[in-house]
Every structure is written in C-alpha cells, then in structure tokens.
Amino acid sequence: MTHLKVGLLTGGGDCPGLNAVIRGVVKGGIRNNWTVLGFRNGWKGLMNDDKIELVDNAVSGILHRGGTILGTSRTNPYKKRQDVEKIKAVMKSNALGALIAIGGEDTLGVAAKLYQEGLPIVGAPKTIDNDLNCTDFTFGFDTAVNIAMECIDRLHTTAESHNRVMVVELMGRHAGWIATYAGLAGGADVILIPERPIDVDRVCRMIHNRHKRGKLFSIIAVAEGATFKGADVVQESKLDQFGHVRLGGVGQILAEQIEKKTGYETRVTVLGHIQRGGSPTAFDRVLGTRFGIGALKLIEQKKFGYMVSLEGNKITSVPLSEATGALKLVSSEFLELCEYFE
Numbered sequence: 001m002t003h004l005k006v007g008l009l010t011g012g013g014d015c016p017g018l019n020a021v022i023r024g025v026v027k028g029g030i031r032n033n034w035t036v037l038g039f040r041n042g043w044k045g046l047m048n049d050d051k052i053e054l055v056d057n058a059v060s061g062i063l064h065r066g067g068t069i070l071g072t073s074r075t076n077p078y079k080k081r082q083d084v085e086k087i088k089a090v091m092k093s094n095a096l097g098a099l100i101a102i103g104g105e106d107t108l109g110v111a112a113k114l115y116q117e118g119l120p121i122v123g124a125p126k127t128i129d130n131d132l133n134c135t136d137f138t139f140g141f142d143t144a145v146n147i148a149m150e151c152i153d154r155l156h157t158t159a160e161s162h163n164r165v166m167v168v169e170l171m172g173r174h175a176g177w178i179a180t181y182a183g184l185a186g187g188a189d190v191i192l193i194p195e196r197p198i199d200v201d202r203v204c205r206m207i208h209n210r211h212k213r214g215k216l217f218s219i220i221a222v223a224e225g226a227t228f229k230g231a232d233v234v235q236e237s238k239l240d241q242f243g244h245v246r247l248g249g250v251g252q253i254l255a256e257q258i259e260k261k262t263g264y265e266t267r268v269t270v271l272g273h274i275q276r277g278g279s280p281t282a283f284d285r286v287l288g289t290r291f292g293i294g295a296l297k298l299i300e301q302k303k304f305g306y307m308v309s310l311e312g313n314k315i316t317s318v319p320l321s322e323a324t325g326a327l328k329l330v331s332s333e334f335l336e337l338c339e340y341f342e
C-alpha cells in the first residue's frame with residue numbers, strides 16, 4: 001500500500017471505547033505502512049498543530065481504558081473563520097492525506113462541513129447518548145447503559161427497604177436512549193425521556209397504583225433532557241461553542257413534586273459523568289475496534305465525506321451529512337414497550 005499520512009482526533013464529550021477506535025486505527029495504519037498523527041483535544045489540536053505520532057507503543061495497553069489518550073474538547077472551528085483556515089493550513093503543512101474525526105453530532109457536523117470545503121475526512125460515531133443518526137448504535141452507549149442498569153439494581157434494594165420513591169437522573173440530552181434501555185433492563189417503574197414531556201400527575205397516579213398493588217416503593221428513571229411542558233431544566237444557561245446549555249436538575253424538581261403530591265418519601269440520585277467514565281464493555285471495545293478498522297477502509301477506498309456505521313451486525317458507511325442532519329430519537333416502538341411495565 002502506498003504511504004499515507006493520516007490524522008486522527010477525538011472531539012466532544014469523552015466516551016468509553018474511544019481508545020479502542022484509536023488502537024484500531026493505529027494498528028491498521030501500521031499494517032498499511034501508513035503514518036498516523038494524533039491531534040490533541042479535538043478540533044483545537046488540529047487548529048494549533050498540537051500532535052503526536054501514534055506508533056505501536058503509544059496504543060499498547062489502552063484497549064480497556066476509558067476516556068481518550070488524545071484528550072478532547074468541545075471546540076467549534078466554525079465559530080471563527082480563521083480557525084477553519086488554520087485547520088486547512090495544518091492539514092497541508094503535515095501533508096495529511098486523510099483525517100479521521102471520532103465524535104458525535106457536533107464533531108461530525110464540523111467534519112461534514114470541512115469535507116464540503118474539500119478536506120479528505122471520514123468519521124466514526126461516538127456518544128453515550130446513542131442519538132447519532134444512520135447507525136444502529138454508537139460505541140459508549142452499551143457501557144453507559146450497563147453502569148446505569150447496575151445503579152438501578154442497587155437503588156431497588158434500598159428503595160424497597162425504606163418504602164421510598166427513588167428518582168434516578170440519567171444522561172441523555174436530546175434523546176432518552178440511556179434511560180429507556182437502563183430503565184427497561186433495570187426494571188424501572190416509570191421511564192421519562194425528552195421525547196415525551198413529563199406529566200407529573202400521571203407519574204403520581206402510577207406510584208399510587210403500585211401502592212394499591214402492595215408495592216410500597218417505586219423507581220423513576222428520568223433523562224436529564226426530559227422536560228416539563230417542553231422547557232429544559234438547566235444547571236447553567238451559558239452556551240457551549242455548539243450552542244448547548246448544561247442540563248441537570250430535572251430529577252430534583254421531579255422528586256420534590258412527587259413527594260409533595262403523593263406524600264411518599266422520595267430521594268434523588270444523579271448519575272452524571274459516572275456513566276461516561278471507566279472501562280468500556282466488551283461490546284463497546286469490539287464496536288470501537290470495528291469502527292477504527294472501518295474508518296481506515298473508507299480511506300483506502302477514498303470514500304471521504306462518509307462515516308462508518310453499524311447496520312444490524314454489519315459495518316457499513318453513510319454520508320456524514322445524512323448522519324448529522326437529524327438526531328436519532330427514541331422510537332414509538334420503545335415508548336410503547338415501556339408502557340407495558342408501568
């Protein structure tokens with residue numbers, strides 16, 4: 001295979017499995033006799049030519065490690081035109097024949113725009129939220145769900161011992177995939193997600209109904225992006241570079257309202273970044289590895305402007321513009337499934 005220099009970066013919130021993708025790209029790159037340059041802290045590293053050559057040793061012993069050895073940030077080069085020009089200049093001065101961007105809707109949205117400006121870019125879909133379109137799963141989601149499920153299991157025993165209502169707030173900014181999967185797997189009694197505004201009276205009715213059936217405790221899983229009449233509950237309203245507020249607090253408000261309306265003692269647990277930290281599951285390690293090698297194959301085929309994706313159990317590819325054009329929300333099939341267990 002002819003020699004090629006490939007750039008690699010990880011952007012947006014970190015996610016278990018990022019190191020598996022990096023390792024896949026580096027090992028596959030070495031096999032092709034390519035040079036792989038890792039840029040630190042997302043688009044910021046590419047703008048500032050902050051890089052490290054990724055040789056075999058650099059990816060030794062990282063498969064099981066959470067986070068990203070390259071670091072990450074929520075830098076948006078499209079905030080300032082000069083930053084886009086800097087990226088073009090750095091790609092040129094390093095003679096990069098291709099760039100692999102590993103990220104979610106924001107990072108890959110930037111990749112789609114840069115591709116339209118003529119840069120040879122491919123993407124790999126990352127996010128614990130699993131809300132990226134055109135892929136059945138993103139890596140990181142399975143790990144987050146398993147952590148959240150274990151926490152719901154643990155909340156059950158203490159809820160039952162004290163006859164309490166336990167509200168558990170999970171991540172999920174626009175889509176409630178983590179709350180849906182972890183809630184179903186952990187047997188939550190009510191699952192509340194951004195796709196359907198919270199009806200507190202309905203939640204209280206369900207808790208009362210459980211009491212009538214002799215179940216004196218309840219577990220309520222709520223995604224941080226779930227809303228009361230469409231209004232986000234925010235921790236901080238300052239916007240990040242992609243225009244997102246910092247969500248958080250919906251669980252607390254919900255717990256207070258439940259306690260006030262039902263009279264049942266209610267507690268709240270916010271899982272937060274615990275869902276994003278630590279070691280990836282086997283599923284995420286394998287998916288990350290497949291995405292890494294898949295991204296290299298896209299470059300071999302000169303299929304720039306594409307993202308690797310999972311369709312069934314097959315690795316395939318989709319245009320970045322389609323993957324980032326809309327979010328993948330929880331489907332009505334899952335909303336209906338959850339209702340069976342309320």
Ligand code: F6P
Pocket residue numbers: 013014104127128129171172173224247276
């Ligand atoms: O995008 C993934 C995500 O985990 C969201 O669910 C959450 O709202 C956000 O990142 C939090 O990000 P941070 O606190 O790192 O800015």
